[in-house]
Amino acid sequence: MDNIITINNLTFQYGDLLVFDNLNLNIKAGTFTTILGQNASGKSTLAKLIAGLVFGNQPIHFEAIPITEKNSNEIHQYISVIFENPDKTFLAKTVKEEIGLPLENLKYSPDVINERVIKMANLLGLNDILKQEPHNLNHEDKQLVSLARALITAPKLLVIDEGFTHLSPKMRDQILKILADLNKNDHLTIINITDDVEECLYGNHLIILGKHKLMVAGTTKTVLNHPEIFEQAKLDLPFIVALSNKLKFYNLIEETYLDEGKLVEDLWP
Amino acid sequence: MAIEFDNVSYIYNAQTAKAKPILENLSFKLKDNTITGFIGPSGSGKTTIAQLIDGLMLPTEGRVTVGQVQLSGQHYPDNLNELRLTVGFVFQNPETQFFCKTVQKEIEFALKNFSFKLSEKDKRISDSLKMVGLNDTYLKRDPFELSQGEQRKVAIATVLAYNPKVIILDEPTRDLDAPSRHHLIKLIKMMKLRYHKTIIIMTTDTDMLHALADDIYIINNGKIVQSGDKYTIFKDTATLNKYQLRIPKIIEFSNLVKDKKGLNIGYRDDVNDLIKDIYRHVK
Numbered sequence: 001m002d003n004i005i006t007i008n009n010l011t012f013q014y015g016d017l018l019v020f021d022n023l024n025l026n027i028k029a030g031t032f033t034t035i036l037g038q039n040a041s042g043k044s045t046l047a048k049l050i051a052g053l054v055f056g057n058q059p060i061h062f063e064a065i066p067i068t069e070k071n072s073n074e075i076h077q078y079i080s081v082i083f084e085n086p087d088k089t090f091l092a093k094t095v096k097e098e099i100g101l102p103l104e105n106l107k108y109s110p111d112v113i114n115e116r117v118i119k120m121a122n123l124l125g126l127n128d129i130l131k132q133e134p135h136n137l138n139h140e141d142k143q144l145v146s147l148a149r150a151l152i153t154a155p156k157l158l159v160i161d162e163g164f165t166h167l168s169p170k171m172r173d174q175i176l177k178i179l180a181d182l183n184k185n186d187h188l189t190i191i192n193i194t195d196d197v198e199e200c201l202y203g204n205h206l207i208i209l210g211k212h213k214l215m216v217a218g219t220t221k222t223v224l225n226h227p228e229i230f231e232q233a234k235l236d237l238p239f240i241v242a243l244s245n246k247l248k249f250y251n252l253i254e255e256t257y258l259d260e261g262k263l264v265e266d267l268w269p
Numbered sequence: 270m271a272i273e274f275d276n277v278s279y280i281y282n283a284q285t286a287k288a289k290p291i292l293e294n295l296s297f298k299l300k301d302n303t304i305t306g307f308i309g310p311s312g313s314g315k316t317t318i319a320q321l322i323d324g325l326m327l328p329t330e331g332r333v334t335v336g337q338v339q340l341s342g343q344h345y346p347d348n349l350n351e352l353r354l355t356v357g358f359v360f361q362n363p364e365t366q367f368f369c370k371t372v373q374k375e376i377e378f379a380l381k382n383f384s385f386k387l388s389e390k391d392k393r394i395s396d397s398l399k400m401v402g403l404n405d406t407y408l409k410r411d412p413f414e415l416s417q418g419e420q421r422k423v424a425i426a427t428v429l430a431y432n433p434k435v436i437i438l439d440e441p442t443r444d445l446d447a448p449s450r451h452h453l454i455k456l457i458k459m460m461k462l463r464y465h466k467t468i469i470i471m472t473t474d475t476d477m478l479h480a481l482a483d484d485i486y487i488i489n490n491g492k493i494v495q496s497g498d499k500y501t502i503f504k505d506t507a508t509l510n511k512y513q514l515r516i517p518k519i520i521e522f523s524n525l526v527k528d529k530k531g532l533n534i535g536y537r538d539d540v541n542d543l544i545k546d547i548y549r550h551v552k
Binding site: 242 | 417444446447448449450510513515516518519521522525526529530532540541543544547548550551
């Protein structure tokens with residue numbers, strides 16, 4: 001598997017504040033990676049770097065092409081980014097127009113745009129609000145529209161920066177499951193940058209950022225088998241993992257479980 | 270010592286063109302020496318409830334009672350100072366309000382407001398630090414150089430210094446890392462059990478409340494939509510989902526076991542107790 005994002009020896013600071021010190025980080029194409037980190041570990045800065053909103057001392061590579069200010073716009077046709085608060089990014093008068101906007105910018109024909117928007121609205125359950133004004137929606141619907149707009153171009157890479165913070169647990173679960181499916185079936189590479197450790201269970205790879213650098217990267221299962229890293233990063237383990245570890249200690253189970261349903265089945269066969 | 274709301278309404282900018290109702294006809298009575306959690310979405314009125322209990326404002330309608338002090342009508346009562354000594358309020362991200370060069374001065378400032386005798390001052394400061402698990406070496410340290418968890422503890426110590434009977438905490442676990450969160454939960458439990466405080470917590474962190482609360486009030490759009498003991502409230506999945514509140518992970522797991530296997534285990538405060546229950550049911 002090739003890397004879709006390569007970061008080599010990147011140093012980045014805001015004025016005097018050092019954020020990354022020789023950061024090395026790779027994202028393999030086709031993976032669903034969760035990025036966790038301590039408070040102020042630079043997670044949001046990483047999102048901005050990948051989105052091409054800021055630049056460090058070295059270019060980040062997208063599929064081996066260095067992203068520079070010159071080619072950033074072109075390369076970002078293949079990268080979609082969702083932030084915590086999508087409000088300020090809405091430009092159109094209706095949800096339908098807003099979702100289709102990126103395709104309009106790429107000069108797709110109205111027929112194709114219409115077809116794709118309807119398909120996306122069906123996927124995310126937005127049919128009832130297509131005629132509404134984006135700014136008038138509640139927060140959950142705003143984030144869904146933001147996601148629809150991000151996916152409409154069939155990007156190669158989707159980056160989510162704390163996108164689920166204000167969503168209900170149910171909605172968050174629904175969206176993450178849809179994304180996991182898109183990753184599995186359509187090979188969409190996904191990077192989910194978040195504060196909530198439970199979200200790492202939806203992805204197949206996990207990166208933990210420490211102070212100024214990468215602390216660990218690997219498959220979710222491998223990283224979760226090293227609780228000492230979570231302790232070092234001052235993060236809680238996901239509940240199911242913490243529970244599994246304790247049950248292992250009492251010899252009630254033999255391995256770490258990532259699925260609560262499976263754990264229950266195996267405890268009481 | 271009673272804390273009671275009697276048909277309390279609060280309207281922001283009442284009787285002006287910009288009037289905005291925040292709380293609507295709230296009535297409740299909190300039990301002494303308990304930990305009560307108020308949960309609900311941002312903007313539901315939780316902070317306003319805290320400000321009313323702390324006597325920072327008067328209700329627009331109805332009456333707030335805190336011990337011997339009653340707040341209602343147009344004027345503050347003569348015994349308002351009694352309320353200020355009885356209630357301690359720890360704001361959200363309280364370390365953003367530090368402004369002294371040493372921890373000692375920071376806590377002293379809180380005491381100055383209550384004109385405590387000079388001789389008592391030093392002991393109170395030392396005791397309040399001890400209560401939050403910090404020793405005297407912290408006295409001369411710069412609050413801005415402390416870790417986030419330590420800063421949070423110092424902020425709580427400044428409130429504990431004048432030994433209020435009631436402590437209100439507004440989003441106490443916000444922005445805290447995992448170890449600091451766990452220490453804070455232990456500290457709050459200790460404030461109830463060892464120091465016999467009555468504790469009120471405004472938060473969206475249902476997992477934290479599950480670990481330590483006795484009673485829960487769900488607030489939405491300035492009204493109480495549900496109240497009861499912690500277990501009853503947290504087991505009510507439908508209501509929690511309706512108001513977009515997270516179900517505590519232990520409860521979620523216990524619900525799953527009940528649904529799939531018909532077994533009634535868990536519903537414990539704490540993972541270790543949950544493990545013991547699982548052990549008993551498996552062996």
